[in-house]
Amino acid sequence: MWQYAIKRILLTIPTLFIASGLVFICVRLLPGDPALLIAGDVQDEAALDAVRQSLGLDQPIIVQYGLWLKNMLSLNLGISISSGTPVVDLIVSRFSVTAQLVLIASAIALVVAAPLGLFAASRHNTRTDSVIMITSILMLSIPSFWIALLLILVFGVELKWLPTVGYVSADENLLQAVRFMIMPVLALTFVVLGQLTRMMRSTSIDILGKDYITHARAKGLSEAAVLRHHVFKNAFAPTMTLMGMIVGSLLGGAAVVETIFTLPGIGRLMVDSIYARDYPVIQGSVLLVGTAYVFVNLVVDLLYPFLDPRVKL
């Protein structure tokens, strides 16, 4: 297994290298000039040239690429054009906020979705199953920004129970941190919950039709024991795979929820950086999100043999 893990990690290096190279090219193909955002309203070419020079944007693209490559190999992701701070510092602090949000939301969704999907499967083609299915599809279909706005309207504006925007770190004040995180986590949980419930239900239904389930029932095992010991373990492995993909994509794709609730996460940082044409931050963020995606899926793959003994790595 360790050999497999090392091989996967080594494969990550060229993947990320190619991805970041593509990002470097793509962001420079975008129309727009960061210097215009700093000195645009001064409207003077000389002033703009001076800003470009100070940002290193007056160099030919190939020189910029060479410099970036050299720095990247020494784990130096450069300096943010917008804020002048090291990109590493920016993305590490922002990533921790996103990781909290995504991991908590995904964990809650998994804890709810796994038994819910299993329960729906066990009541296949009944009214209970239909209710759970329709609810899951609704959760899947409603965009996260709409849920977020609805939560803000109800719990923030009308009831005034929860803060609508902002972030407090757990180190600073745990209780406040929880209060500020409730609505963003809920908004994200809704979407993940629908996907996981559907996956758990469909794989469980599939497994419930297998011969060994009929055999288990024939042995006189209770339905609860069949579901717990035979269906759950087998159905959970594909759900975990989906979970890995969801977590991986959300680590870079929670920008909407982060923007609405004003959470200083990596998704919002990426969006802001794209608007500001902050090339080093865009590249650094993509690199980090890509690494996280690969890492999360690697962890899921490594967990697979524990969930399904038939799988050998």
Added chain:
Amino acid sequence: MAAIGVVGCGQKVPRSSDVKSEIRIALQSDIRGTNPGVNRDVFTDDVLLQIVETLVTYADDLSVVPLLAERVERSQDGTRYIFHLRRDVVFHNGAPMTSREVVWSWERMLDPATNWVCRVWFDGSQGLKIESVTATDLYTVEFVINRPSVAFLDLLSNLQCSPVILHPDSVASNGDWIAPVGTGPFKLDEWMRGEYVLLIRHDAYRIGIGERNGLAGNKEPAGEVFRGVIIPDPSAAKAALLSGQVDIATRLQVSDLVDIEAATNLTVFKRESLDWNVLLMQSARPPFDDRLLRQAVAHAIDFSILAEVVSGDVSQPNASIVARSSSEHISCHQDRYVHDIEKAKDLLSRSGYEGEPIKLITNKRFANMFDNALIIQRMLIEIGLNVELEVLEWTTQIDQYYSGDFDLMSFGYTGRTEPSLGYKAILGPKSENAFYQWDSAEAMALLNQTETELDPGNRRSMFCRLHAMMLDEAPLINLYNNYIIEAASDRVIGYDAHATQKPRLWGVSLSTAEGEGGE
């Protein structure tokens, strides 16, 4: 020498003795940095305005009045300015402000290594050059410039450039920027990137001369702590305001008006800003190199309807570069195109336009620009122009603006207080800079004359002539000054919107009864 004094009109500022709490203001975007005029944008300028100050600044009527200076004298030939500094001003580090710091600040700004965005305005590359800045005594500074410039004091007040007076402790011994040690009513206490900016009261702040007047006068910091909460999403900002999580929100949109005006616990401030909305027409290439076509467009637009609908009835039409809120906006600037569909159709039929598709570029970052484009498109279709909307991301649109690669563009200019600076933004040879909108040698010559004309009456006449020439040539169409919509909780005392659209946090506090609250 002619003396420029303090205008003593404006609002009374409440005393600070009854307040002791944090006031929260929604910021639409994080600040880019803390180095004034170097790494900046409009949101950065908004915050730094509370921390640092200039020698002169804008009054309520947008005239230039002293701030850190007590008075300013100009030589008869207009090439020497003597600033008599206030003697009671102290920096945030407790050091008194003297002519030494003023000279140091200006030498630093004019040093190319600082990368001050407005250095080109003063280094001779645009004509005007500061020849010297010298301290004639501890509280007197003399600026010598290479030629008379009526706009000089305005440039020294400019809000985008922030030519502020800093203490040398703001930079390290090697010149690297540390943090602003200014003279403003607030000090920067903490900046959490992407989250908030915390400002605390400068307890040793010495109030200026007279009552609060624009960005000058009594700037006593009444509130102790201001937290600028960064809320990029407009809906979230509105929700935060309605739920009481922030006390003040600026740069609100017309679409927010219904909700915020319905809220009983909010005070809404509405007024016109200096920023102006325009419809740009690329006159350097067909089809808009045809003056008749440009005039047809001008007469097709119903300015009153446009301003009323897009600004929520806050703004009135203004075809002039000179803002309606400026004291320079005299009667001749009220001349504008008459909405006349038949005349527009007639001009169109006499032009060389043959029905080819025309792209009208706009963006969704700024709701006013998008709404203007949408309404103008319908008005132009009505006279027979084949106009299609093209919605771009804002940064891409700016790129196209600078390269001149457009037919029609719904755009907006940051407000200029001095008319000549407004005209400078649009007037110039397109062969030199594609972002110029009006390429007219005659108008440029007249604009150059305004820069050295010291008689205010003659100068105003010149701007009237420029306005008339612009209406005739129709190189672009000025629509109206942008709207300002701001709101504050009713527990906030002393807040008011200003035409520069800059939040003025001095004199603002929370009422005692609810002062200890807040999320």
